Amino acid sequence: MTRLLVLAALALGVFVIVQPAPTSRVEALPFASTIQLPNGWLPEGVATGDGATLYSGSRRNGAIYKADLESGQGSIIVTSQAGRMAVGMKFDTRTKYLYVAGGSFGAAYVIDTQTGLTAQTYQFVRSGPSFVNDVIVTSTAAYFTDSMRPLLYRVALGANGQPAGAFTELPLSGDYVHRTGFNLNGIVATPAGDRLIVVQTGTGLLFNVNAATGVATSIDLVGYSVSAGDGLWLDGLTLFVVRNNLNLIAEIEMSPDYSRGLLVREIRDSRFDIPTTVAAFGNALYAVNARFTSGNAADLTYNVVRVER
Numbered sequence: 001m002t003r004l005l006v007l008a009a010l011a012l013g014v015f016v017i018v019q020p021a022p023t024s025r026v027e028a029l030p031f032a033s034t035i036q037l038p039n040g041w042l043p044e045g046v047a048t049g050d051g052a053t054l055y056s057g058s059r060r061n062g063a064i065y066k067a068d069l070e071s072g073q074g075s076i077i078v079t080s081q082a083g084r085m086a087v088g089m090k091f092d093t094r095t096k097y098l099y100v101a102g103g104s105f106g107a108a109y110v111i112d113t114q115t116g117l118t119a120q121t122y123q124f125v126r127s128g129p130s131f132v133n134d135v136i137v138t139s140t141a142a143y144f145t146d147s148m149r150p151l152l153y154r155v156a157l158g159a160n161g162q163p164a165g166a167f168t169e170l171p172l173s174g175d176y177v178h179r180t181g182f183n184l185n186g187i188v189a190t191p192a193g194d195r196l197i198v199v200q201t202g203t204g205l206l207f208n209v210n211a212a213t214g215v216a217t218s219i220d221l222v223g224y225s226v227s228a229g230d231g232l233w234l235d236g237l238t239l240f241v242v243r244n245n246l247n248l249i250a251e252i253e254m255s256p257d258y259s260r261g262l263l264v265r266e267i268r269d270s271r272f273d274i275p276t277t278v279a280a281f282g283n284a285l286y287a288v289n290a291r292f293t294s295g296n297a298a299d300l301t302y303n304v305v306r307v308e309r
């Protein structure tokens with residue numbers, strides 16, 4: 001009923017913010033409610049792959065962990081790499097490739113999940129500040145955000161999903177204003193792939209970006225802010241925004257043209273410990289806990305938690 005009211009409000013242009021009580025519901029077995037990652041992992045990105053599989057990357061050394069969503073068990077499929085970091089990531093079912101943002105190294109990596117080998121490396125930035133933060137894969141391209149630069153990196157993909165060549169830069173214009181500090185973070189694409197939605201962490205703003213021109217238009221959230229916005233997940237017209245330091249995931253119902261959105265609820269869970277990115281499988285979301293305030297000791301524990309959506 002809540003979602004029907006929100007959709008009606010969007011259609012009529014009448015905005016009534018519906019804020020039910022925060023939820024904390026965990027899916028029942030047979031799927032694991034918590035997936036343990038290796039100690040000292042320093043995770044930030046998470047992605048679901050073929051079947052009931054999940055991937056998580058390490059900020060410490062670029063390693064990649066693969067887990068089974070039913071048993072919660074897993075193993076490292078990409079070992080530590082000198083001079084690498086793994087942040088946001090997305091899986092492409094066509095090639096079984098995992099696209100990985102390389103953080104402060106200004107790079108991105110394409111991992112063949114069937115072999116654990118690196119199929120392609122893109123060095124976006126060779127000098128100056130950079131933090132390649134997140135990625136979305138469409139039918140024609142992979143787009144990466146950089147939290148330190150007012151642009152997206154575009155890697156063209158062929159008809160079979162294979163990376164087609166060198167990357168290009170897509171500068172942002174329109175309503176987007178680059179600020180001091182952390183800027184672009186999570187990114188998703190509309191079903192047609194012609195529009196991208198990005199979050200600007202420091203300002204709490206969402207932007208609808210033309211994937212061809214880079215022109216960005218502010219999304220009207222009717223007074224709601226997604227400050228501390230990190231990873232995004234889009235399912236049709238439902239957008240999930242991870243708000244890391246606030247330990248919550250905002251569920252927002254978007255208008256058909258993705259120009260406006262209304263808060264449906266804020267998902268909270270006692271197991272959240274600075275979640276950063278989220279992926280979906282079935283009727284559940286999987287949020288990875290980065291634990292930014294807990295230090296980076298080699299024996300510190302990390303996990304991914306499952307919550308109902």
